[in-house]
Amino acid sequence: MTAISNRPAVGGSKLNLYGGWKVAFWFLLPALIGFVVFYLVPSIRGIYLSFTDTNLLSGRGEVIGTENYSELLQDDLFWNAIKVTAWYVLINIVSQTIIAVLIAVMMDRLTKSAFIRGVVLLPWLIPNVVVALLFVWLLDPNLGYVADVFGWFGIDSDFFTSTTAVIPTIAGVNTWRHMGYTALLIFAGLQTIPGSLYEAAALDGATEMQMLTRITIPLLRPVLALVLVVTVIGSFQVFDTVQVATGGFGGRPGGPVNASRVIYIYIYEKAFVQSQLGYASAMSVMLLVVLMGITYFQLKILRAGESDLSS
Amino acid sequence: MNKKWRSLVALLMVFGLIAAACGSDGADDTATGDDSGSESSDSGSSDEAVTIDYWLWDGNQQPFYQECADAFTAANPNITVEISQFGWGDYWDGLTAAFASNTAPDVFTDHLARYPEFVEAGVLVSLNDYVDSDGVDVSNYFPGLAELWTSPDGERYGLPKDWDTIAIVANDDKLADAGLSNADLAELTWNPQDGGTFGEMVQKLTVDANGNTGDSPDFDPSAMDIEAGAVYGFGLEGNFGAFGQTTFSAFAASNGWTAVDGVWADEANYADPALAETVQWFADWIAAGYITPIADVQSLGGTTIFQQGNAALMTNGSWMISTLSGDATEVPVSYAPTPIGPAGDRASMFNGLADSITTSSENPDQAWEWVKYMASPACQEVVGGGAVVFPAIPSATKVAQDAHSTNGVDVSAFTTHVDNETTFLFPITDSASQIEALVGPAMEQVLRGEGTAADLLGGVAEEVNGILGS
Numbered sequence: 001m002t003a004i005s006n007r008p009a010v011g012g013s014k015l016n017l018y019g020g021w022k023v024a025f026w027f028l029l030p031a032l033i034g035f036v037v038f039y040l041v042p043s044i045r046g047i048y049l050s051f052t053d054t055n056l057l058s059g060r061g062e063v064i065g066t067e068n069y070s071e072l073l074q075d076d077l078f079w080n081a082i083k084v085t086a087w088y089v090l091i092n093i094v095s096q097t098i099i100a101v102l103i104a105v106m107m108d109r110l111t112k113s114a115f116i117r118g119v120v121l122l123p124w125l126i127p128n129v130v131v132a133l134l135f136v137w138l139l140d141p142n143l144g145y146v147a148d149v150f151g152w153f154g155i156d157s158d159f160f161t162s163t164t165a166v167i168p169t170i171a172g173v174n175t176w177r178h179m180g181y182t183a184l185l186i187f188a189g190l191q192t193i194p195g196s197l198y199e200a201a202a203l204d205g206a207t208e209m210q211m212l213t214r215i216t217i218p219l220l221r222p223v224l225a226l227v228l229v230v231t232v233i234g235s236f237q238v239f240d241t242v243q244v245a246t247g248g249f250g251g252r253p254g255g256p257v258n259a260s261r262v263i264y265i266y267i268y269e270k271a272f273v274q275s276q277l278g279y280a281s282a283m284s285v286m287l288l289v290v291l292m293g294i295t296y297f298q299l300k301i302l303r304a305g306e307s308d309l310s311s
Numbered sequence: 312m313n314k315k316w317r318s319l320v321a322l323l324m325v326f327g328l329i330a331a332a333c334g335s336d337g338a339d340d341t342a343t344g345d346d347s348g349s350e351s352s353d354s355g356s357s358d359e360a361v362t363i364d365y366w367l368w369d370g371n372q373q374p375f376y377q378e379c380a381d382a383f384t385a386a387n388p389n390i391t392v393e394i395s396q397f398g399w400g401d402y403w404d405g406l407t408a409a410f411a412s413n414t415a416p417d418v419f420t421d422h423l424a425r426y427p428e429f430v431e432a433g434v435l436v437s438l439n440d441y442v443d444s445d446g447v448d449v450s451n452y453f454p455g456l457a458e459l460w461t462s463p464d465g466e467r468y469g470l471p472k473d474w475d476t477i478a479i480v481a482n483d484d485k486l487a488d489a490g491l492s493n494a495d496l497a498e499l500t501w502n503p504q505d506g507g508t509f510g511e512m513v514q515k516l517t518v519d520a521n522g523n524t525g526d527s528p529d530f531d532p533s534a535m536d537i538e539a540g541a542v543y544g545f546g547l548e549g550n551f552g553a554f555g556q557t558t559f560s561a562f563a564a565s566n567g568w569t570a571v572d573g574v575w576a577d578e579a580n581y582a583d584p585a586l587a588e589t590v591q592w593f594a595d596w597i598a599a600g601y602i603t604p605i606a607d608v609q610s611l612g613g614t615t616i617f618q619q620g621n622a623a624l625m626t627n628g629s630w631m632i633s634t635l636s637g638d639a640t641e642v643p644v645s646y647a648p649t650p651i652g653p654a655g656d657r658a659s660m661f662n663g664l665a666d667s668i669t670t671s672s673e674n675p676d677q678a679w680e681w682v683k684y685m686a687s688p689a690c691q692e693v694v695g696g697g698a699v700v701f702p703a704i705p706s707a708t709k710v711a712q713d714a715h716s717t718n719g720v721d722v723s724a725f726t727t728h729v730d731n732e733t734t735f736l737f738p739i740t741d742s743a744s745q746i747e748a749l750v751g752p753a754m755e756q757v758l759r760g761e762g763t764a765a766d767l768l769g770g771v772a773e774e775v776n777g778i779l780g781s
Binding site for chain 1: 429605610611744745759
């Protein structure tokens with residue numbers, strides 16, 4: 001802090017810089033308290049717990065070094081969870097991003113109606129658990145409406161009840177729920193692209209498709225990078241849809257078999273069913289490391305910090 | 312400069328206060344817990360009014376325990392009992408959260424599959440001193456029940472409240488359709504090769520969507536569509552899990568299998584061919600269309616499929632009698648004993664519940680009074696009169712049997728196991744939830760036909776023993 005205030009002021013007097021910091025401090029304080037109390041302290045505690053064999057019920061445990069981590073690397077169910085989660089994220093992010101870009105471009109180019117733009121957000125307003133229950137009923141092989149419609153065409157449908165279909169189904173459900181929100185973020189990015197570019201392109205006889213691939217997508221890159229970072233992290237953290245939809249009425253969350261046992265389900269199971277808080281914390285730390293790595297590479301590859309607009 | 316430092320110090324103090332508040336929270340709690348704990352031991356005989364929180368999961372039993380609680384409060388005016396009931400799943404999730412936050416109820420209904428893990432975590436109060444000083448005679452209960460709640464080091468963690476066994480539940484209408492009656496189910500035999508006379512019965516009762524029965528040459532397994540009105544001869548109650556209390560355990564045990572060698576054993580027998588044969592038989596008969604597919608059981612619920620008339624027989628526990636027989640709008644049911652297996656006898660898992668006191672209880676002495684009362688003939692006869700479960704005290708079970716026969720329900724299929732000593736104990740291990748997480752999915756894979764029982768169960772057997780041995 002001393003260093004900052006002693007540094008020769010750039011673009012303003014020393015007093016202004018200091019005054020700005022002071023004002024900003026008070027505005028940041030509430031968020032800072034929230035961050036420290038609800039994120040920083042629990043994270044540090046979680047990292048500490050991951051080096052212990054803490055039992056959830058007794059709240060006691062001893063430091064056991066990296067034993068949890070070495071056990072983790074040999075845990076078939078952990079690797080299964082990583083595989084299942086990666087498969088889910090891949091399907092979810094690819095479908096969600098493509099659909100969201102299309103919806104955003106349509107919102108931008110086809111309609112000015114706030115109502116229609118609002119309707120796109122509707123699925124996002126429904127709580128996750130409600131969405132999961134809704135689709136459990138719709139897609140039930142015996143009771144569901146969708147199964148009935150498939151039945152008219154003589155197709156036997158399995159969604160949440162088949163080991164191969166369960167992850168694509170959950171990914172589809174969450175794509176449906178999140179595409180409107182993602183589209184809205186992208187739509188905001190579209191607003192920053194000057195309309196003059198489209199006018200010029202139209203004068204040159206460019207088609208709508210050419211404008212999408214040559215103007216919209218390249219200029220959207222910084223926003224897309226941000227959206228991808230946020231949605232990929234969110235996607236890795238899928239839990240409630242799996243818990244509700246595969247738990248069903250007589251199933252087990254993460255089923256059938258282990259086909260939808262995503263990393264968060266496994267962490268929950270270890271911590272709150274098997275009471276192995278230390279082991280579950282180690283898994284959470286692994287997830288944190290993986291997410292930090294993925295985020296770093298996403299930002300790097302997509303050059304999120306720079307825009308093509310000025311060049 | 313000074314100002315800045317002051318803000319920083321202020322900020323640090325804010326965090327410090329928050330951290331202190333969070334940190335001291337737990338410390339305060341334990342302190343209060345300890346204080347009132349010692350207070351209450353002093354005030355055990357004083358007039359201070361206390362409330363005991365009591366949790367149970369079976370809504371059918373709640374009214375009768377409320378009756379017990381009212382009588383108990385009438386006799387002990389200073390102790391009020393507050394009963395909370397939660398569904399099975401929420402119950403254990405809630406209890407785990409309550410233990411973790413040190414807000415667990417004083418007394419709760421405990422299950423054999425769960426209590427060893429609670430004992431290991433040190434959250435249950437040992438009842439030895441209470442039992443000794445109050446001279447409670449644990450031989451008053453059905454033989455074996457009280458011992459189930461004693462850990463290897465001799466500490467007792469629960470007083471028995473009830474017991475349960477397994478029997479075949481039959482849909483009387485479906486029996487009549489096939490020209491059969493409950494009497495035809497009394498002496499069935501079963502084996503994992505061809506299913507025995509039990510298997511023949513299941514085939515006879517299976518009806519595909521075209522109306523062909525399972526023993527007819529025209530039977531079409533691909534026409535076993537529940538929506539189209541197909542009836543399975545036998546329905547699974549639910550997921551097999553590791554212990555299969557209401558599903559495979561009666562069959563596997565009659566084939567000579569035991570899950571563990573004695574209570575608190577450090578080895579389990581999941582690689583035993585007697586188990587693999589049994590589970591494989593179920594998988595084969597599911598594939599052949601005679602038994603409900605596990606995917607349907609998971610999405611609809613095994614008991615629901617039975618009550619909708621889509622399964623003619625099922626196995627279920629004695630705690631379900633009042634649900635299955637009680638509702639006139641559901642299918643008419645009767646009960647038959649589990650079939651006689653290759654080992655020469657019938658078999659049923661013998662499970663018992665008990666009431667345990669938690670270490671987070673601030674009034675363990677008063678909690679003990681309530682536990683003692685629930686384990687006494689006075690309360691158990693009230694519960695027995697509700698005809699919901701079989702209480703742990705023989706005289707109270709007699710009351711329950713009489714109540715059932717007053718209702719016109721013959722429950723001898725459940726009690727025969729106790730009368731003829733054909734029960735085997737619930738496998739008590741200190742890592743039930745971990746074993747469940749390993750064996751449960753393997754069982755499911757077998758039932759889905761994604762591998763053989765010998766391979767898949769053999770595959771997890773070693774890992775299970777690794778967990779038990781550690």
